[in-house]
Amino acid sequence: MSYWLAEPRGRVRRRVLTGTALADAAVEILDGEGPEALSMRRVAELLGVAQSSLYGHVRGRDDLRDLALDRVLGRELDGLLADAGDDVVALAVNWFDHLVRHPWAAPLVLERTPLGPSYLALADELCRLLAEAGVPAHEVLGRSYSITALVAGHAIAHENARRARRAGLGYEAVELSSSPHLASAVNGFAGGWPDVVRRGVEALSRCAVGPKQVD
Numbered sequence: 443m444s445y446w447l448a449e450p451r452g453r454v455r456r457r458v459l460t461g462t463a464l465a466d467a468a469v470e471i472l473d474g475e476g477p478e479a480l481s482m483r484r485v486a487e488l489l490g491v492a493q494s495s496l497y498g499h500v501r502g503r504d505d506l507r508d509l510a511l512d513r514v515l516g517r518e519l520d521g522l523l524a525d526a527g528d529d530v531v532a533l534a535v536n537w538f539d540h541l542v543r544h545p546w547a548a549p550l551v552l553e554r555t556p557l558g559p560s561y562l563a564l565a566d567e568l569c570r571l572l573a574e575a576g577v578p579a580h581e582v583l584g585r586s587y588s589i590t591a592l593v594a595g596h597a598i599a600h601e602n603a604r605r606a607r608r609a610g611l612g613y614e615a616v617e618l619s620s621s622p623h624l625a626s627a628v629n630g631f632a633g634g635w636p637d638v639v640r641r642g643v644e645a646l647s648r649c650a651v652g653p654k655q656v657d
Contacts (some may be wrong), residue, residue, distance in 0.1 A: 446557040451586060461501055463489060465513035468506040469544075473514075477546040480506060511550045512558025516542065519560050529604045530571035533601065534593050534643040535636050537564065541597035542635075549598035551590065575647050583647055592642045604645035 460531060467488045471480050486493040500506055518540055526533035541548040550556070565586065572582045606612040618625035 444554065444557045445505040446512075448501065448505070459491065459495060461499065461509060462513070464496070464499060464506065465509035468510035469514045469629065472510055472546045477549075480510075482506070490555060496628070507550055508556075508558065511547055511556055512560045514544050514562065516548060516558075516560035519563060522564075528571060528574065530568065530575055531590075531640055531643045533568065533571060534589055535623070535640055538593045538597055538636060538639045542596060542600055543629075545601040548594040548601070551594040572647060577647065588646050589643055593639060596635060596639050596642075606622045 464485060467485045468480060470485055471488065475484075482496050482500075485506060486496055490576050500509070522533065522536040522540060526536050540552070556562075568586050568589065569582050572585050573579065577585055603612065613624075613628050618628065
């Protein structure tokens with residue numbers, strides 16, 4: 443169950459143990475040490491409290507991940523929205539850039555629907571911009587899901603490609619003579635990851651649709 447759907451777990455006994463403090467600690471660990479390092483014990487160490495005291499606020503590691511995901515977006519959300527204006531493509535590219543800066547976040551976006559207030563605000567803005575672009579009401583949610591999958595999926599692929607290049611495990615490491623179409627695509631690739639995201643979202647945000655499906 444998402445942290446955002448759980449009942450409150452009692453009174454806050456110490457000022458340091460607020461949801462924001464826990465979220466900030468989790469983000470610091472995820473950004474600095476990676477997702478494998480996140481644990482109740484590590485957060486307690488960082489905050490200088492007993493591990494048992496965390497259970498009055500969260501149930502475990504999954505709640506920490508929920509808090510961190512929403513907190514790290516919340517820190518940047520106003521800037522992302524202001525920079526995008528009323529451009530759904532710019533909003534998606536800004537979100538992609540955010541996920542690239544925090545590579546642990548994209549897998550969590552696809553693992554289960556983010557339900558924190560920052561992600562709800564982002565989803566609401568995405569739906570608004572799609573509707574204003576002319577996407578019919580019955581298509582808006584599906585298009586927003588597709589854009590989410592494209593943005594988060596490309597952020598994951600970007601991180602995987604970055605690691606592969608560092609390790610010498612990309613396409614350049616193999617002989618592509620037996621895969622001429624792939625070789626041509628690799629050699630002819632121009633632009634960068636944001637351009638790929640931009641083109642994909644442009645296609646998804648077009649208002650042309652087929653006939654509405656009737657149940």
